[in-house]
Amino acid sequence: MHSEPSGYSNTPAGTGEDTGEDTGEDHEWLALVDELEKEVPLLVEEFLSELLSSGLYSGDLVSRKDLADSAAETFVFLIDRLRSPLGAPDRHLIARRLGRLRARQGVAMQDLVDAVQLDFPVLWRRLRLHAGEERMGVLIDHVERVHVVVDRYSFSVREEFIRESARIAQNVSIANQRHLARLFAEGPVSADVLGDVATGLGVHVDASYELAVISPEHVSAVRPAIGDDLADGTLFAHEIGPTLAVLRPPDKARPLDAMIGDCAGVLFSDVQGLAAVRVTARGAVEMLRSHPEVSRLHPYADLLPGAVLRHIRGRMVPGFLRDESDAIGALVQDESDQLVSTVRTFLGTGTVKATASAMYCHRNTVVNRLNSFARITGLDVTRPADAGIVHLLLPVAS
Structure with a gap:
């Protein structure tokens, strides 16, 4: 990995001074970058192909959609930086968001850094293709710029990952997010992983849990209501798409509906084991999709018939x-x-x-x-x- 560059100047790449004017070479470079902007979906696919073949992010910690969304956001940012002067101030929000997210998902830092570094060969291949023989000199003059842009981004991601990891160590709720990310990861989860999750959360893998999945429109209201309970580990919560799954271990006295207050969602009072929690939470999301009209917390039996009807119409008998x-x-x-x-x-x-x-x-x-x-x-x-x-x-x- 390249280390963070230092001592950047405002000097355009390939020149010795900042003339304040665009040279012909600058126009050629910007034209190459414009070609990249048209190809963000293709860049994302090439990145995903390299990432998945590399073996990084194994274990389904990060879904393919998450990877694709973050890759698209990253390439849009990097392309913008490639057309900006090297001395222009960086906007670190995207890099910081990615670093925080991957820390909470339990991704290893070296895997994250290596994944970000894959951006360079993906960008470079497309630039070479568009440059051809005619503009190869322009591309060579700007190779350092591509390195610098990717390295700066990688450095910001890594630093935020480190900061977030430190915060996780001091906050039970954030620490639990890593375990919950593994519990609700897409794809199969082994018994060993479930055991590790139970150990990390301090619960029994086969215990009986109370589970609520909150409708997207009410998630922002529920989070503050259960903030203290999440911070001390009384409750667990994890986002599944736009919904929020809230899990209550069996040794907590207050029922879940009393703890989360007025909200729209679906409630399961007796889910046996973490393996069943995984399946039930996904099913609850489908129930809520079938009932966009819900305005309060319903026992799952209220919503199940409508979910069955939606399944029949969507996959078996349209117009049933x-x-x-x-x-x-x-x-x-x-x-x-x-x-x-x-x-x-x-x-x-x-x-x-x-x-x-x-x-x-x-x-x-x-x-x-x-x-x-x-x-x-x-x-x-x-x-x-x-x-x-x-x-x-x-x-x-x-």
Whole structure:
């Protein structure tokens, strides 16, 4: 790896002084850099190919999408630096963000540094291709500039990685992130890894856990509410895409719904073992995708029927029960006759008498509403088969 360059000047590469004007060679160089800007997706693919063949980042600590997104952001930054004067101040935000992220994901520092250094050969190959024989002299005059830009970026990433690692050592919540990143990593996770995660978190691998997955719109409100619990290790939290998985170990007295407050999401009260936590959390994300209307924390049983329906329509029978679903949707929008609320109550109680008692109305009123629902939707909830279909089609109650 190249060490951090020092003593940079404002002198354009290949000249002895800063003339304050663009030379013809500068125009040729900027034209080469412009070609790179058009090829960011191709640069990302070449980088990923080299990275994956190198064996760095093994163990699925970092997803391919994460790698692709950070590579695209990095190349956009590096290309911008290649067209800027060497003495221009660096904007380190992107490098620092990458260093912090990889530290929290448990990536080895040398792997991170080696991965960043792959940017140079990827950039250099594309520059050589565009330069051809005609502009090879321009490219040679700027080889040091490419080295300097990549080295500066690598240095900033490494320094932030070191700083973040030090912070992790002092903060239980940040330290736990490394273990949670391994737990929720994409791809298979071995029993040994699960054991290591349990040891790192100070829990039993086969214990019973309470799990909540929070909808994206409510993540920013939940984090402050559980900040102290995360800091002392009472709770664990990890982002899965735009959602937030919150995990409560079994030895904590307060139930999870009381700890996270009002939020939209899905709750699992008894998940057996960390292996099941992995699978359940991913399934919860799918449940939330199936129910964008949720506005509070629901037991998973409330959201499961809708998730099943989405799966059937998406992967098995497109348009499954579409007419019935549209009819129920129209009734949900216009609840003036209380047909849907009566059906919900009946499905929960199982009898006309109990439904009438719960809704403070006459039994005949309940029967009439159920009959009206059947006439409009074609589904009679007094018949078990139709009741099961209605369970699938009813949107979750707010």
